[in-house]
Amino acid sequence: MTDTPFPINPEGSALKGVRGQVLTFKADPFLNNESECYDYYEDGMVVIQDGHILAVGPYSDLAPEYPELSDIDTYTDAVIMPGFIDCHVHYVQSPMIGSFGDTLLQWLNQYTFPTEAKFKDKKFADDVAKVFFRQVLEQGTTTANVFSTAFAESVDAFFEESERYNTRMISGKVLMDRNVPDAVKDESAEESILVSEQLLKKWHHRGRQLYAVIPRFAPTSSPKQLELAGQLYQRYIDQGVYMHTHLDEAQNEIDWVSQLFPEESNYTDVYKHYGLVDRRSVMAHCCIVREEEWQTLHDCQCGVAHCPCSNLFLGDGQFKMWEAKQQNRPVRVGMGTDVGGGTNFSIPRNLNEAYKVSMLQMKNINAVKAFYLATRGGAEALHLENTVGSLAPGYEADIAVLSLHPSEFAEWRMKFEDNIFDKLFVLMTLGLNNMNVATYVAGNKVFDRERSEQFKYASEFQKSEYKSSKL
Ligand SMILES: [Zn+2]
Numbered sequence: 001m002t003d004t005p006f007p008i009n010p011e012g013s014a015l016k017g018v019r020g021q022v023l024t025f026k027a028d029p030f031l032n033n034e035s036e037c038y039d040y041y042e043d044g045m046v047v048i049q050d051g052h053i054l055a056v057g058p059y060s061d062l063a064p065e066y067p068e069l070s071d072i073d074t075y076t077d078a079v080i081m082p083g084f085i086d087c088h089v090h091y092v093q094s095p096m097i098g099s100f101g102d103t104l105l106q107w108l109n110q111y112t113f114p115t116e117a118k119f120k121d122k123k124f125a126d127d128v129a130k131v132f133f134r135q136v137l138e139q140g141t142t143t144a145n146v147f148s149t150a151f152a153e154s155v156d157a158f159f160e161e162s163e164r165y166n167t168r169m170i171s172g173k174v175l176m177d178r179n180v181p182d183a184v185k186d187e188s189a190e191e192s193i194l195v196s197e198q199l200l201k202k203w204h205h206r207g208r209q210l211y212a213v214i215p216r217f218a219p220t221s222s223p224k225q226l227e228l229a230g231q232l233y234q235r236y237i238d239q240g241v242y243m244h245t246h247l248d249e250a251q252n253e254i255d256w257v258s259q260l261f262p263e264e265s266n267y268t269d270v271y272k273h274y275g276l277v278d279r280r281s282v283m284a285h286c287c288i289v290r291e292e293e294w295q296t297l298h299d300c301q302c303g304v305a306h307c308p309c310s311n312l313f314l315g316d317g318q319f320k321m322w323e324a325k326q327q328n329r330p331v332r333v334g335m336g337t338d339v340g341g342g343t344n345f346s347i348p349r350n351l352n353e354a355y356k357v358s359m360l361q362m363k364n365i366n367a368v369k370a371f372y373l374a375t376r377g378g379a380e381a382l383h384l385e386n387t388v389g390s391l392a393p394g395y396e397a398d399i400a401v402l403s404l405h406p407s408e409f410a411e412w413r414m415k416f417e418d419n420i421f422d423k424l425f426v427l428m429t430l431g432l433n434n435m436n437v438a439t440y441v442a443g444n445k446v447f448d449r450e451r452s453e454q455f456k457y458a459s460e461f462q463k464s465e466y467k468s469s470k471l
Contacts, residue, residue, distance in 0.1 A: 006054040006393045016048040020075035024391035025376040030325040048397040051442035083142025083398035084347035085378025088284035088305035088336030090147040091132040097340040104250045117183035119149040125157035137447045139346040140400030140436035146171040166458040168208040176220035189225035212242035230275030249285035250316040268293040287317030298329035303381030308353035310341030334378030347374045349431040367425040399440040406435040
């Protein structure tokens, strides 16, 4: 990777270096020889300019190439890796995380909808967005695919906060015009699509923000709303707009869908019928999936968000990783926290749960596969694999730094491991909440666990010359 470093832009901002153990992925270890899927530098460096990565490689190679580079953050006993990618999360459920449980459909009625009704109030939405961003950035997550609510206020609040950090985020208005309480229900299918399109035009590609058309799930949209949502998605898909929804999460949900749409042969076909299954569609959960549905998800290049913490908490079902990754029709899979069904904002802690869900099927996810899923896998699921999710020249400089001794016990435990992947496996399995020590967004250290002001907006840095990448 050091052969073709990006040329320095003489008019650009000063160079920045991040030095330490560096790990990044370049291919899917479920489908390829693992050793060819990553680059690891024991004493490595990431060189950054104007929010993008100029070069990555061994420090000893890069230091002479960039003699003018003096601003270097050095991390010992930590691993520098791409910022984590959360492929499915509801920021608006932050106020109800950890609510005493019930199964999915009851849980939505009891906790979710009453909470989401509060987001008509912009001030409430602003406050929750602020808390949410602090939570995800503290955990090293730099990109997320996010549900808001049916209220435009909640979409604006989310993107406004994202702009302050300059994070690459995906969100949009949630569509639901039936089978939900009146307090969160769209007035009409037509009106809901009109509002969505206005928000799309306001936010899509404004800085790093990206828009998604979001029917909550098939049971809460009328056929008319699904039809109009499909048309909106198809009108803007070439401009990179997403479709984000839930699919095949729990058996009683699947049964309900087949009652509501008896003419379709499976749940995926319901979405497909309305033009919602395509190359920028991201489906959350996919725990109980028929073979013909996997085939459709593969053929249409959809992304799937594996949300093990949430699936266990709600007792939904077990995601079948090895079905999804079948060699002859692999599906793009990333990790999702699915807060508030999920019980924490940390992607590494969700890897811990993914391992256990896999072990129930007598398959084990090692640290190579796990941290691929957390970074590049997520970028592939979101079709952003040429933009974020890897540390390589030209990528946006979004970085997480995981401490290998986040506690006295962890430090002692690590003494018994030599290999970096064995250490990372212990780290994800211990699942401590403070393992991420620093988060860089477009080259700015927006979170630093050691700094007196832990969080900083992009505007608080001396020069923010970030220019949005072409996607
Ligand atoms: Zn969800």
